Amino acid sequence: MDPSGEPRARAIWHKLNAWHRWFMDWRLDRGAVCVTHPWEAGRDNAPDWDGAMKAINADDVGDYTRRDTSHVDPAMRPTKYDYDRYLKLVQLGVSVNWDQSKLRDINPFRVADPTMTFTLLRAQRDMAAMGRRFGEGVSEIEGWIEILEAGAETLWNPEIAGYDSRDVHAGTFNGVLSNASALCWYAGLNDDRALPAIAGMLNATRYGLASYDPEGEEFEPLRYWRGPTWPIMSYLVGSGMEEQGVTDLGTRIRDDTARLMELNGFAEYYSPLDGTPAGGETFTWTAAVWLGWAGDNRENQLGDAGCRQSN
Template sequence: MSSLDDQARAIIRGNDRGGYTLPTRGLYPYQWNWDSAFAAWGFATFDNPRAWDELDTLMASQWDTGMVPHIIFHTPDPGYFPGPEIWRTGQTPPTSGITQPPVAATMARLVWEMDPEAGHDRMAALYPKLLAWHRWWHEVRCTHGPAAITHPWESGRDNCPDWDIGMAGVNGADAGPYERRDTGHVDPEMRPTKEDYDRYITMVNFGRNAGWDQAQVVADGPFLMADPGITFMLLRADEDLAVMGRALGHDVTELEGWAKALRDALPLIWNEELGAYDARDLRTGQFANVLGSGAFLAYLADAGNPTLDAQLMRVWDSVSYGIPSADPEAAIFNPRKYWRGPTWPVLNALLAVGLRDSGRTDLAERLRAETESLIRQHGFYEYFDPNDATPCGGADFTWTAAIWLTWAGQGAEADAVRGAA
């Protein structure tokens, strides 16, 4: 068996806190929503019951409204900011007051399909909770058509250039004093700026002062943008949840209606001038005019087209490894700055699922091989410089280990190693 397989399992086990998994120690010391979903996928390759436990623990902190928060603060950790004392959501255990990309249904389907018999009852119990979360998304955040975010952190692509126009309208002067903790764990040059953080905290303060009333946050909050990435992940998750619902004997008419509504709304985020899907400020109607990796998640939802194909190949061929998180030909491109240029193995995996499902196996394999190369060279980092493979962000990262076990490490060479083991 490949030693990298052993390392990946050891990382996931090492970050396991009993029912939930940390993204990585130090930098991210709690349970993060979409990280947990990928952790479940990884666990399913060697511990199927533990995979379902991960999803159950995530959904156990679902709010009465149906929202699943982006952070669950199971155990206090003074090394992270902003912690539960800043969010003050009144939940038990404490949580943040915003959500994150709804990939849990897609990951649940992948886990279930790895062992349908063992997962049947677990999926049956999880289904109504996932359905309630999707209903929250559609009723609260899709009121303008595409899926909207009220904070860049909800996108999972925190400081990507897509959000610059919305961030410009947020007055960070009222953030108040605070002490960041992230820059003590990784190179500050790889993290969002102080000005960004002032605006992030201003948005958190607004939500807290509104009692986390989502209708008020959507109507009056300082930030509201249509997110192509969330839109495509939600559309795919709706369709995956419908597949599972049918298998469980449920009427999935509601899910089918949501998916159709989202697909019908896609023209609202197509920027003809950019030649791609684009983020849009819903307060002004203005496009971001930035080609980012969120646009390419269209392939996950079977929403590609020839114009986007040309953009994908142009951007991809401009770097050496994977899909960059921002256009390498744009002035804002920074190959090592969080979501402003690096390639993310976890996003590459989502894109590859879409490419594979649409029959574009050659592109899916190219993406897998390039991601495999990054991990073989440098290990299980959070993200990488797409030009020279420099590892960036957190080390021993759960979701990078998970996608190694499920996808990146599944090439012909890995199969030969396993066959010889």
């Protein structure tokens, strides 16, 4: 930890711990973390949600105007079908003032998710490390870590040889191999079982780790979370692999991510097949990934990388 940030970290540690406790109290299914809206995982239109989305009746959602498609090609964004259901879920939440006990009863969308399970597990480990440094008791957090580790195992789908999302209401796996499946290493789980499928995803593309299996039926290389490669997720996956000693794949993801930025600037996401930049044209978190990870110790400087265009 940077010593200059320690006073701030000490000041918010208990508040962060309370936030983590909320997830443990309200969002677990068999130890895995559930999302009740696709936006919560940040992977809005991932194929993981397709089954649960079918259970949502959005006929009465009403009229609305989308702003995202006014500045981004609609072919790169979620469909109207998706957005109708996103807004219906928001309306359901508002109708009960986001009371989690009531929402759990009326919400047709509840999916145990690798993204949230693995990132919360990583966050719990970090909180425990900070707590020990600060002289705080961490036995509760250590218990949460054990619960989440067991919960992660409930997301292992042997049929796809990978970590998968699970529709809680239907009681079934969604059969989706994604970049979230590869977050196990970021969570501190060095799972050799997951390597072949993730390596297969990498071998099926030219540029980095796709957000969804390129061999999958729903793969779309430019449509948001149904195929494009995202630098922010590549950072989480690649750095996690490097931390766990999976350096060959981790370094490959880092190199591919840097190459995308060198060729096509700091786009929001890119086609993993040919590197086409997509979504927002100048994204700060993509630039942050360059500064903090992908561009480390490389010959190309930030200014050059941000200005180059593909041929």
